[in-house]
Amino acid sequence: MELIENPSFEQASQLLKEYLSREYTVQVNGLCTVNYxxxxxxxxxxxxxxxxxxxxxALLVHGPDNYQPKNWQPEVDxxxxxxxxxxxxxxxxRRNPDEMVEVFFDEISLITVxxxxxxxxxxxxxxxxxxxxxxxxxxxxxxxxxxxxEREKETPAGFIDVFARDNEDRYVxxxxxxxxxxxxVLQLQRYVEEIEEEFHGEIRGILxxxxxxxxxxxYLEERGLEFVEVEMADVIPSYEAVDNSQKGLSDFKPSYDxx
Amino acid sequence: MELIENPSFEQASQLLKEYLSREYTVQVNGLCTVNYxxxxxxxxxxxxxxxxxxxxxALLVHGPDNYQPKNWQPEVDxxxxxxxxxxxxxxxxRRNPDEMVEVFFDEISLITVxxxxxxxxxxxxxxxxxxxxxxxxxxxxxxxxxxxxEREKETPAGFIDVFARDNEDRYVxxxxxxxxxxxxVLQLQRYVEEIEEEFHGEIRGILxxxxxxxxxxxYLEERGLEFVEVEMADVIPSYEAVDNSQKGLSDFKPSYDxx
DNA sequence: CACTATAGCTGGTCA
DNA sequence: TGACCAGGTATAGTG
Numbered sequence: 290m291e292l293i294e295n296p297s298f299e300q301a302s303q304l305l306k307e308y309l310s311r312e313y314t315v316q317v318n319g320l321c322t323v324n325y326x327x328x329x330x331x332x333x334x335x336x337x338x339x340x341x342x343x344x345x346x347a348l349l350v351h352g353p354d355n356y357q358p359k360n361w362q363p364e365v366d367x368x369x370x371x372x373x374x375x376x377x378x379x380x381x382x383r384r385n386p387d388e389m390v391e392v393f394f395d396e397i398s399l400i401t402v403x404x405x406x407x408x409x410x411x412x413x414x415x416x417x418x419x420x421x422x423x424x425x426x427x428x429x430x431x432x433x434x435x436x437x438x439e440r441e442k443e444t445p446a447g448f449i450d451v452f453a454r455d456n457e458d459r460y461v462x463x464x465x466x467x468x469x470x471x472x473x474v475l476q477l478q479r480y481v482e483e484i485e486e487e488f489h490g491e492i493r494g495i496l497x498x499x500x501x502x503x504x505x506x507x508y509l510e511e512r513g514l515e516f517v518e519v520e521m522a523d524v525i526p527s528y529e530a531v532d533n534s535q536k537g538l539s540d541f542k543p544s545y546d547x548x
Numbered sequence: 549m550e551l552i553e554n555p556s557f558e559q560a561s562q563l564l565k566e567y568l569s570r571e572y573t574v575q576v577n578g579l580c581t582v583n584y585x586x587x588x589x590x591x592x593x594x595x596x597x598x599x600x601x602x603x604x605x606a607l608l609v610h611g612p613d614n615y616q617p618k619n620w621q622p623e624v625d626x627x628x629x630x631x632x633x634x635x636x637x638x639x640x641x642r643r644n645p646d647e648m649v650e651v652f653f654d655e656i657s658l659i660t661v662x663x664x665x666x667x668x669x670x671x672x673x674x675x676x677x678x679x680x681x682x683x684x685x686x687x688x689x690x691x692x693x694x695x696x697x698e699r700e701k702e703t704p705a706g707f708i709d710v711f712a713r714d715n716e717d718r719y720v721x722x723x724x725x726x727x728x729x730x731x732x733v734l735q736l737q738r739y740v741e742e743i744e745e746e747f748h749g750e751i752r753g754i755l756x757x758x759x760x761x762x763x764x765x766x767y768l769e770e771r772g773l774e775f776v777e778v779e780m781a782d783v784i785p786s787y788e789a790v791d792n793s794q795k796g797l798s799d800f801k802p803s804y805d806x807x
Numbered sequence: 808c809a810c811t812a813t814a815g816c817t818g819g820t821c822a
Numbered sequence: 823t824g825a826c827c828a829g830g831t832a833t834a835g836t837g
Contacts, residue, residue: 356606406595467829
């Protein structure tokens with residue numbers, strides 16, 4: 290790791306020009322103002338901030354509070370660094386969409402340059418798609434003797450998450466939601482009505498979710514629909530760490546504009 | 549700014565215990581694994597990361613790529629630091645929702661502690677009625693050669709904030725909003741239509757606001773209406789800069805569990 | 808305090 | 823490529 294406290298602008302400029310456009314994590318702490326221009330406009334007055342350039346060229350400007358960055362650029366195509374009598378300017382441009390973040394440093398208190406290695410990737414247990422798959426694999430999660438007919442079945446009202454038949458051969462429309470609300474109920478009702486038109490007979494509608502509110506449950510039951518609660522832990526047996534860290538990195542070569 | 553390279557776990561623990569629960573920006577670079585448990589579950593395998601604790605207690609764990617953090621906690625109620633033979637553990641808990649981020653450090657390459665000052669957090673005080681008055685007093689805020697005909701003019705659709713004539717004697721309907729949205733646009737449009745019925749000829753509609761979103765602006769322009777941005781500082785002579793950067797900070801005293 | 812709507816949303820999936 | 827939807831969404835505004 291390379292680290293300089295209170296560098297001169299010349300030192301800083303040299304370091305930034307060397308490392309900004311390469312696969313290094315670069316951090317600059319200092320007093321700066323920031324402008325953004327592109328999809329919107331924003332101007333950030335002078336303040337002490339932390340600038341973070343990541344190894345895939347992502348740029349973040351963090352202030353002293355708030356979980357989210359004050360300013361950012363998810364992907365930068367070209368960096369540009371200039372020094373004049375007033376300080377150091379860093380410009381991060383990307384095309385498509387055309388936008389630029391400009392950072393004017395008045396003071397720089399710290400610069401660090403490092404190459405971080407992260408072999409792991411995060412996988413979250415409990416996404417909607419996971420539940421779909423789990424139900425398809427093990428329909429008994431929802432109900433005994435349930436047979437999946439089709440997944441993502443299309444109807445005029447939209448796509449049904451899981452379409453099945455129960456142990457009395459009745460058709461069952463299953464809608465999966467992580468955070469069910471009134472709209473979810475209405476949507477399920479529409480699906481059931483579509484299936485009634487297509488197949489006739491008694492059609493069941495089941496809302497599958499890890500949680501439920503009293504209000505929505507009542508709303509659901511008033512419409513003759515059912516609710517099955519699933520525990521995430523039961524549905525997803527194990528989550529695995531997947532190595533995605535190299536994705537796209539080998540292609541990363543933002544141009545560096547020397548002037 | 550306090551800074552230690554390659555601290556021992558004991559040194560690190562001491563520093564973290566001292567500053568994590570206070571209004572300091574704390575940064576830890578090192579090799580770690582991270583667990584999250586709460587609204588969902590996630591596990592992040594060992595990797596080199598940057599942990600950032602901000603002055604409002606927000607916690608971020610950044611990996612070497614991606615603009616977004618690998619793991620985070622927007623607000624932390626209590627921090628807990630422990631050292632054992634395997635390394636250093638940092639736990640950040642919050643209630644409502646009940647969730648926890650656990651960071652296990654195997655190696656720590658850098659710790660920095662600092663207090664950042666961001667003067668740009670200054671916000672402005674000003675109410676809608678203030679802008680009305682200011683426009684009545686000085687119509688040129690909105691446009692040159694504007695003559696106010698009437699304030700709070702009544703129409704069947706409601707009261708028009710300011711009713712005026714421009715330098716070509718066209719009638720101008722001015723609607724003032726602090727936070728304009730779609731409804732504001734529709735309201736202005738209704739006023740313009742009312743005035744068209746009453747006076748005929750070309751009627752202009754101007755929305756005056758200190759800020760504007762892209763969507764609303766587009767919506768506005770599609771209807772042939774105009775937008776004038778006003779700076780509170782320009783409009784209200786005695787506007788006061790209110791320091792909101794401390795908002796909630798004085799109350800910020802996450803408990804520190806000494807164990 | 809809860810609910811609602813937006814975001815320079817970002818990120819995914821699927822027609 | 824674009825439309826549509828989810829997110830540990832976060833955040834701001836309103837009742």
